[in-house]
Amino acid sequence: MALNIGVIGTGMIGQDHIRRLTQVLSGVAVVAVTDIDLDRARQAAPEGAQVFDTPKALITSDQVEAVVICSWGPAHEEQLLDCIAAGKPVFCEKPMVTSETAARKVIEAEVAFGRRLVQVGFMRRFDADYRRLKAVIDGGTLGAPLMYKSVHRNASVPEGLYTSDMPLNDTLVHDADISRWLLSDEVKGVEVRLPRRSTRGKDLRDPTMVLLHMEDGAIVDVEISVNIAYGYDIRGEVSCEQGIAALPNRPATVITDQHGIRQAIPEDWRERFIEAYDQEFREWIVAAGQGTATGPSAWDGYAATLVADAALRAVDSGAYERVTMIEKPDLYGPKSARAAA
Numbered sequence: 001m002a003l004n005i006g007v008i009g010t011g012m013i014g015q016d017h018i019r020r021l022t023q024v025l026s027g028v029a030v031v032a033v034t035d036i037d038l039d040r041a042r043q044a045a046p047e048g049a050q051v052f053d054t055p056k057a058l059i060t061s062d063q064v065e066a067v068v069i070c071s072w073g074p075a076h077e078e079q080l081l082d083c084i085a086a087g088k089p090v091f092c093e094k095p096m097v098t099s100e101t102a103a104r105k106v107i108e109a110e111v112a113f114g115r116r117l118v119q120v121g122f123m124r125r126f127d128a129d130y131r132r133l134k135a136v137i138d139g140g141t142l143g144a145p146l147m148y149k150s151v152h153r154n155a156s157v158p159e160g161l162y163t164s165d166m167p168l169n170d171t172l173v174h175d176a177d178i179s180r181w182l183l184s185d186e187v188k189g190v191e192v193r194l195p196r197r198s199t200r201g202k203d204l205r206d207p208t209m210v211l212l213h214m215e216d217g218a219i220v221d222v223e224i225s226v227n228i229a230y231g232y233d234i235r236g237e238v239s240c241e242q243g244i245a246a247l248p249n250r251p252a253t254v255i256t257d258q259h260g261i262r263q264a265i266p267e268d269w270r271e272r273f274i275e276a277y278d279q280e281f282r283e284w285i286v287a288a289g290q291g292t293a294t295g296p297s298a299w300d301g302y303a304a305t306l307v308a309d310a311a312l313r314a315v316d317s318g319a320y321e322r323v324t325m326i327e328k329p330d331l332y333g334p335k336s337a338r339a340a341a
């Protein structure tokens with residue numbers, strides 16, 4: 001029997017996830033959709049799916065067994081809390097929420113419910129290249145990780161919708177999460193450096209350099225550009241005591257013509273992480289079918305939110321900003337990040 005899903009938010013990624021849930025993956029059916037733009041929801045609705053007027057009506061509908069949230073970050077808190085109140089497994093796109101207070105409310109609600117329901121859309125953890133990179137680090141043959149370089153480049157971001165805090169509370173959250181996961185460690189402090197602005201970014205603070213200080217002493221340098229023009233370029237290199245481990249270049253057809261010899265670069269996240277998104281949903285469908293969630297948790301969403309908040313403070317203060325986490329509830333596994341890895 002297929003798991004009946006309701007999708008909230010039918011913009012770019014909502015439509016892409018509806019495509020994979022209806023055309024790529026099995027064991028699942030999209031039976032309901034909603035968006036504040038109801039016309040967009042109607043256009044995106046797969047055949048036979050009901051269009052709901054509000055997220056709450058969709059979440060509480062008897063037809064819907066599990067929910068996928070693809071609305072804007074600031075809307076996630078209320079929708080997540082409604083899913084938890086309804087006891088329904090929920091996949092929530094990153095950022096889980098956009099403030100520490102909201103993140104703690106989600107954690108408190110899930111802990112009170114007593115079972116994991118939330119998976120956050122940190123798809124890099126499902127990417128085969130990142131998984132192989134982590135296996136090398138965890139294998140220990142290169143010794144302890146000392147530094148990690150995370151390069152995060154978007155060709156462009158939607159003007160007007162992508163606002164000045166978003167390099168830190170929408171884009172950086174991926175690098176924060178993947179750093180914690182790859183290094184099996186928590187972030188204890190954040191610094192931000194602002195280079196000369198790109199004129200392509202107009203009013204945006206772009207590019208941005210962020211230093212994440214990890215508990216074990218490793219330092220991550222994150223280089224974010226959200227208007228780099230040439231494509232979606234994600235790089236990662238871990239520098240260890242006895243060697244370097246890096247993400248490979250993505251294989252792409254080698255084109256030779258009058259302009260030279262070249263390989264195409266993905267246009268955006270949909271292309272670069274297509275297999276990773278498929279895999280994150282394969283794993284989500286299995287867990288949601290059992291009434292729970294695995295994968296990146298509300299705790300991971302909380303941790304990334306704290307890093308984003310600290311980075312935003314660091315922009316204002318120009319100083320090192322500490323990240324202070326609450327004690328990890330048992331629901332989210334071992335207290336130490338290393339034991340949890």
Ligand SMILES: NC(=O)c1ccc[n+]([C@@H]2O[C@H](COP(=O)([O-])OP(=O)(O)OC[C@H]3O[C@@H](n4cnc5c(N)ncnc54)[C@H](O)[C@@H]3O)[C@@H](O)[C@H]2O)c1
Nearest residue numbers: 009010011012013014035036070071072073075093094095
């Ligand atoms: N994991 C990834 O790589 C990845 C990639 C893209 C986007 N995202 C995340 O997915 C979310 C959506 O991004 P997008 O690029 O699809 O944006 P988008 O603007 O294209 O789509 C968002 C949609 O949500 C709708 N919406 C906003 N608030 C709503 C509300 N309160 N209730 C119902 N509908 C609402 C909007 O009308 C819009 O149709 C964001 O949180 C973004 O950070 C993640």
Ligand SMILES: O[C@H]1[C@H](O)[C@@H](O)[C@H](O)[C@@H](O)[C@H]1O
Nearest residue numbers: 094154157170171174226269
């Ligand atoms: O919402 C998107 C998405 O998360 C992409 O993966 C990221 O590269 C972008 O910077 C962000 O705006």
